[in-house]
Amino acid sequence: MRLLNRPLGRLSRYRRGPVAGLLVVLMGLVLTGGLYAAFSPASAKVDDSAALAKEGHQLFLVSCAFCHGTNGQGIKTLDGNQLGPPLAGVGAAAVDFQVGTGRMPAVQPGPQIPQKEAVFTPTEIAELAAYVATLGPGPAIPNPSDYSLDGLTDEQRQQAIAQGGQIFLTNCTACHNFEGSGGAMPKGGYAPKIRGVDPKYIFEAMLTGPQAMDTFSNGNLSVEEKRDIIAYLQSIQNNPEYGGFGMGGIGPVSEGLFAWLVGIGSLVGIAIWIAAHTARSSKQKVEL
């Protein structure tokens, strides 16, 4: 105790010194500020998202407003079609999907906006998403825990994959093919291939229904059901192709037709080629 008391004892000699009061006030301020910063993360986050949205609005004005309007209200063409649809209520998930997969900003209007290299950095996408989320309540960007199978036992995983397969075959295969290879849609549209797509984007596509796709909101297919679909897709993606190179799951009739026309057709062609070509010599046989 004496050892501890000694410096304090010495320090206490200055308690009535000219700077003592100032020092105490300073220490109090630092302590209060530090404690406030440590215990008020919520308000700090709100400030962060507002700042993000502000940055996002600047990006939006430069890159999106031409089609979607300066306030995201949407713009109609002269003949009544949408140049860009209104964005109120599409939510951060829609922005993260459209911009993250490179579909937005679109290069040109058309029956379907194709996927391409993403133009914006992840930070910029987060800013744009934060801005569009302020236009109206809509689906937020899903948490990785929503679509991850971590923390499940092996048996639960198998159950999730089996259940996901059933839900996928009922809800998704009509457009996206039974192994997720995609397919054609009316008037130049197409359902894209969904094998090898980031689970986050599959989840967001179901939530928001990009382009002509129906939405599968959380009230329609629950978060677990979406997770199961994604688990199923990943399981078929990891399956080796037992029979050799696949043809994109185009179905038995088309694959059989391919085998008949291309396979047997080329065999017939080779047979004709062999019969039509022969090596002949100009020399005469020398009788020995």
Place this chain on the structure above:
Amino acid sequence: MSDNLPETTRGDHSPVAAQEPLPDPGLPAHQWRPTDVDPKAEKRAERQVASLFLLAVLGSIGFIASYVVFKVGDHPDTIGNLGASNLALGVCLAVTLLGMGAGMIQWARKLMGDHEIVEMRHTASSPPEDREATLGILQLGLEESGLGRRPLIRNTLLAAGGVLGLLPIVMLRDLGPLPGDKLDHTIWDISTWTPEMQAWWQTQHRTLQRVVRDVVGTPIKVTELEIGDLVNAEPEVMFALDPETKQPIVEGTELLVDKSKAAVILHRMLPSDIVSTQTLNWSVDGIVCYSKICTHVGCPISLNERTTHHLLCPCHQSTFDLTDSGRVLFGPAARPLPQLELTVDDEGYLAARRDFTEPVGPSFWERG
């Protein structure tokens, strides 16, 4: 006939030995193959054929080796993303067959005999003496069997053959019995249920059958669906469990048959998008419910475009307008898609007010 053609017939049209305008050049001189005239080429061809046959041997050995080496089952070996066993077996077998085939072709074309052979044409009919002999045999058979002299035997044989023809016709009975009114209603109609299903319904104490999600069987609240949502749904009795045994009440063939008629889709749109009065009256807050079975040949359809509310059948591209009583917009379907009258039950879940008012699925004989 033109005058500058050579005279080929006399006045009585009997053929003459034609005067050939050009002399018959005969067959061209035989050209030898390199293997016929060059002993070195012959040796080389021999070695090629032998090497191809040896390659076939190697292929077979490889086949046996890959059968032994590569693991199959739950965690098979892979090459790239391909199943290693199937790939190796296939490639080795292909090498064997290709080696043997190519070797034989090479052998036949380079080393086996190489002559031109002339085969002269002859008349297609048999010589007259052969024809007469055959007719004689047939006549003898007819006389010795006595078919003409013994009408009793002939007629009873004909009767036996005729009755034999009835057997396949009797077996056509298996195609029946006729479906009756089975095609006119679906499992949405509670009055057509089996006693077990009725007993289960008594325990539910409700009057309207709910529309539930396919696969999971959960009921749907109006507030759960957002505009643009598409739900593949079924009548709730499909998922009914026996209160005691906890076993499904509808199962097996019965389940498949009922499902193939009763499956529906729900789609929520802005009520202002709805065109026809029937569709509006039978919807709940913009949620419409249609049969999932195409009216052309009965494919299940859920290929919907959210933006246009057009439902497309993937089999033959029949397109139906969900805003307008399922009107056919395009394709071979002749009837609109039947709409199910939707309502909300006491607990706020979507339910069917009644069965479809017309038969679902493809047209059939009795429907007219």
